[in-house]
Amino acid sequence: MFDVLARIFRTGRLSEAPPVAEAATPEETALQRELHAVFGRALCIRHVDTGSCNACELEIQALTNPHYNLTGAGIKFVPSPRHADLLLVTGPVAVNMEEALKRAYDAMPEPKWVLAVGDCAAGNCLFGANYATRGSVRDVIPVDAVVGGCPPTPFAMLRAILQVTRQPPRAVAAGAGR
Amino acid sequence: MLPDFLDRECAPLAANVPAGHIGADAAHWREAAEALQADGANLLTLWGADDRDRDGRMRIHAAYLLRDRVIVVEHAMPAAAPVYPALAARFPVAVRMQRAIFDLLGIQADGGDTRPWLRHGGWPERVYPLRRDVGQAQTYPAHETPYPFVRVEGEGVHEVTVGPIHAGTIEPGHFRMSVVGEKVLRLEIRLGYTHRGIAKRFEALALAQGHRLAARICGDSTVAYAWAYCAAYEAIAGTAIPPRAAALRALALERERIANHLGDLGALGNDAGFAFGLTQFSSLKERLLRHNANTFGQRYLFDYVVPGGVAADLPASAPGIMLEEIATLERSVRELRAIYDDHAGLQDRFRGSGRVTPEQARTLGAIGLVGRASGIARDLRADLPWTPYAPLEVAAAACAGGDVAARVEVRFEETLESLRLCRRLLETLPQGAVRTELPPAPPARLGLGLVEGWRGPVLVALEAGANGTIRRCHTHDPSWQNWPLVEYAALDNIVPDFPLINKSFNLSYSGHDG
Numbered sequence: 153m154f155d156v157l158a159r160i161f162r163t164g165r166l167s168e169a170p171p172v173a174e175a176a177t178p179e180e181t182a183l184q185r186e187l188h189a190v191f192g193r194a195l196c197i198r199h200v201d202t203g204s205c206n207a208c209e210l211e212i213q214a215l216t217n218p219h220y221n222l223t224g225a226g227i228k229f230v231p232s233p234r235h236a237d238l239l240l241v242t243g244p245v246a247v248n249m250e251e252a253l254k255r256a257y258d259a260m261p262e263p264k265w266v267l268a269v270g271d272c273a274a275g276n277c278l279f280g281a282n283y284a285t286r287g288s289v290r291d292v293i294p295v296d297a298v299v300g301g302c303p304p305t306p307f308a309m310l311r312a313i314l315q316v317t318r319q320p321p322r323a324v325a326a327g328a329g330r
Numbered sequence: 331m332l333p334d335f336l337d338r339e340c341a342p343l344a345a346n347v348p349a350g351h352i353g354a355d356a357a358h359w360r361e362a363a364e365a366l367q368a369d370g371a372n373l374l375t376l377w378g379a380d381d382r383d384r385d386g387r388m389r390i391h392a393a394y395l396l397r398d399r400v401i402v403v404e405h406a407m408p409a410a411a412p413v414y415p416a417l418a419a420r421f422p423v424a425v426r427m428q429r430a431i432f433d434l435l436g437i438q439a440d441g442g443d444t445r446p447w448l449r450h451g452g453w454p455e456r457v458y459p460l461r462r463d464v465g466q467a468q469t470y471p472a473h474e475t476p477y478p479f480v481r482v483e484g485e486g487v488h489e490v491t492v493g494p495i496h497a498g499t500i501e502p503g504h505f506r507m508s509v510v511g512e513k514v515l516r517l518e519i520r521l522g523y524t525h526r527g528i529a530k531r532f533e534a535l536a537l538a539q540g541h542r543l544a545a546r547i548c549g550d551s552t553v554a555y556a557w558a559y560c561a562a563y564e565a566i567a568g569t570a571i572p573p574r575a576a577a578l579r580a581l582a583l584e585r586e587r588i589a590n591h592l593g594d595l596g597a598l599g600n601d602a603g604f605a606f607g608l609t610q611f612s613s614l615k616e617r618l619l620r621h622n623a624n625t626f627g628q629r630y631l632f633d634y635v636v637p638g639g640v641a642a643d644l645p646a647s648a649p650g651i652m653l654e655e656i657a658t659l660e661r662s663v664r665e666l667r668a669i670y671d672d673h674a675g676l677q678d679r680f681r682g683s684g685r686v687t688p689e690q691a692r693t694l695g696a697i698g699l700v701g702r703a704s705g706i707a708r709d710l711r712a713d714l715p716w717t718p719y720a721p722l723e724v725a726a727a728a729c730a731g732g733d734v735a736a737r738v739e740v741r742f743e744e745t746l747e748s749l750r751l752c753r754r755l756l757e758t759l760p761q762g763a764v765r766t767e768l769p770p771a772p773p774a775r776l777g778l779g780l781v782e783g784w785r786g787p788v789l790v791a792l793e794a795g796a797n798g799t800i801r802r803c804h805t806h807d808p809s810w811q812n813w814p815l816v817e818y819a820a821l822d823n824i825v826p827d828f829p830l831i832n833k834s835f836n837l838s839y840s841g842h843d844g
Binding site: 155156159160163166199200201202203204205206207208209210211212213214216217218219229231232243244246247248249250251252256277278279280281282283284285286302303305 | 448450451452453457459464466467468469470472474494495497498499500501502522523524525526527530531542543546547548549550552593606609610612613615616619623629630632665666668669672838839840843
């Protein structure tokens with residue numbers, strides 16, 4: 153027990169300041185402000201891998217290491233899409249994951265956001281549509297924002313998460329669900 | 331004793347390790363399998379090829395790993411009846427590979443499980459997408475296809491199903507446990523959810539571009555895959571890379587191994603309720619990745635290994651910084667290992683959970699890290715040391731326990747060994763170029779690249795086409811061998827231990843699904 157405490161004491165605090173999201177524009181509506189006020193400090197994220205190589209997953213996992221202090225910002229990963237505000241989707245949408253992705257999206261309560269993570273999910277990589285993949289997340293479910301990179305760094309993802317939650321969720325903006 | 335024809339007719343095969351290639355009729359195909367199994371060889375991989383455009387035939391290849399070399403046995407079949415003698419009776423690991431080959435090419439084993447494996451309903455039943463008459467951009471509407479899981483009957487038996495989307499941030503796969511109370515009676519795993527048609531995509535790329543796709547098959551093993559691809563390509567081209575490039579590749583491969591082991595050691599502590607372990611190890615891993623970004627230009631070393639060498643030389647200050655980093659890591663890992671070893675609660679969860687006995691491991695053909703944790707002390711870096719591993723004298727880790735504790739132990743051993751190797755590599759780093767030009771590769775030539783990644787042997791079999799194209803590229807992840815072992819490891823364990831057991835294997839989905 154003593155060596156555990158000694159190690160904790162010597163390690164100290166590792167958490168770093170989160171990156172600053174681009175300042176909100178003056179056009180930001182009351183709705184946007186409200187949503188950010190609601191979700192910006194208690195955001196629940198569900199992740200779905202639709203055929204990623206696992207590098208994006210490693211970077212999403214890295215987000216939860218002590219250096220990025222995600223939990224400290226009120227953001228957490230949840231096991232069920234029914235509890236989620238934001239869906240992170242990685243991979244070029246393997247046809248074998250298409251149905252699972254649609255079901256996860258449909259299971260999320262409104263309002264909801266979808267962030268396509270990585271070059272594959274964005275449709276900007278070696279994995280164009282073929283017999284086994286659909287080519288990009290946008291071809292299968294509505295997408296609010298994209299963060300590129302192969303894989304995107306944890307900081308890039310954090311910035312994108314902060315920014316996407318400043319947008320009105322697409323379904324609410326359109327006045328209807330899918 | 332191996333039969334005569336295996337030596338007599340074996341031609342040398344271009345590869346980064348000692349390797350031979352032999353053509354076999356159905357009788358010799360069977361005989362070779364029998365003799366090699368008796369000799370203790372592993373079936374490394376199986377792959378098929380559509381050669382109807384060349385000579386009207388379909389082909390199946392089996393790569394076997396012997397003590398001192400690799401043998402590839404090739405069997406040609408008439409296109410009208412592409413059936414070959416099944417290997418699954420001698421090598422259980424062949425079952426899923428045989429199913430996958432049928433899904434992609436319509437080449438059929440003459441017995442065993444015939445359920446689809448990679449085809450979940452994303453393409454029609456009689457379409458074989460890896461055949462040359464299916465276009466690169468061809469797509470099909472998906473239709474739901476039920477999968478006949480094996481059902482366990484009996485009083486009080488119920489099923490617990492998980493996936494394809496898991497609770498945590500991991501890759502997709504489906505686990506179906508038949509349980510009584512908390513006890514697991516049977517586990518059946520279904521994979522293939524992340525199948526992206528990698529083999530088909532290779533055929534649209536130039537040889538000189540293929541390493542980028544290889545690097546994206548399994549992101550946590552990007553160095554291993556890119557190296558295996560480049561090794562196959564360089565073997566076909568008959569080119570040796572500069573010594574400095576080889577040393578830098580090894581440095582990158584060992585850093586990849588360390589990063590993954592650190593991540594797993596933390597996650598294993600966490601899955602056993604010891605969050606301190608996750609905090610500590612994930613922080614060590616994060617620092618290593620940041621060093622990678624500063625030194626190699628990318629956190630996971632994507633696209634560092636390129637045909638002919640590596641993408642860039644180290645900055646002048648890097649060796650000094652890395653040597654300091656190694657010393658710090660060694661201290662931390664030793665300190666945390668003592669904490670793990672002394673922690674009664676942690677050891678209670680680790681010991682005896684998810685056991686794979688050495689006999690099961692041998693019979694089922696376990697390889698890599700999982701094999702070494704069940705007493706099979708085989709490591710390509712020690713057994714078939716390709717350049718630059720011979721002078722480094724890698725000590726293969728071994729632990730006979732076969733349980734979660736043994737897989738933790740092997741990870742600690744290998745992390746420390748890899749840190750030693752990194753130090754040796756930096757201290758003896760040759761001077762000179764880090765990349766060389768490859769001459770045009772002769773068409774129709776087969777090359778093999780075999781690299782001990784952090785999970786085990788990663789294999790790339792590459793056949794050059796005309797004018798610098800790829801005719802066929804088969805990639806193989808050691809997870810093919812070890813996934814079936816998870817089904818055994820879970821037996822008689824309790825359901826709440828399954829996540830811990832699964833994490834202790836930490837097998838690849840994307841590498842397996844291809």
